[in-house]
Amino acid sequence: MGFTESGIKRLVERIKEASGIKFHVHKLRHTFATLMLEGGCDIFSLSKMMGHSDIKTTTIYLAACVHHLREQILKHPLN
Numbered sequence: 001m002g003f004t005e006s007g008i009k010r011l012v013e014r015i016k017e018a019s020g021i022k023f024h025v026h027k028l029r030h031t032f033a034t035l036m037l038e039g040g041c042d043i044f045s046l047s048k049m050m051g052h053s054d055i056k057t058t059t060i061y062l063a064a065c066v067h068h069l070r071e072q073i074l075k076h077p078l079n
Helices: 005-019 026-038 043-050 055-074
Strands: none
């Protein structure tokens, strides 16, 4: 049994109202993409998961991972 986009939006709206937390549904996509990249997912796979027809759209989420990327660089043995 799958979820429709409109069904998910309605569910999230109900949760928002019940919790009193203000956020936009798109923030969930942004969080998903950022966590996937920080977890090591490659940009090509993430692009497919998110349904982006152009990988340039997916690269927007890379900017949110700058802090994570810096941490990864510091782990390099030559650092």
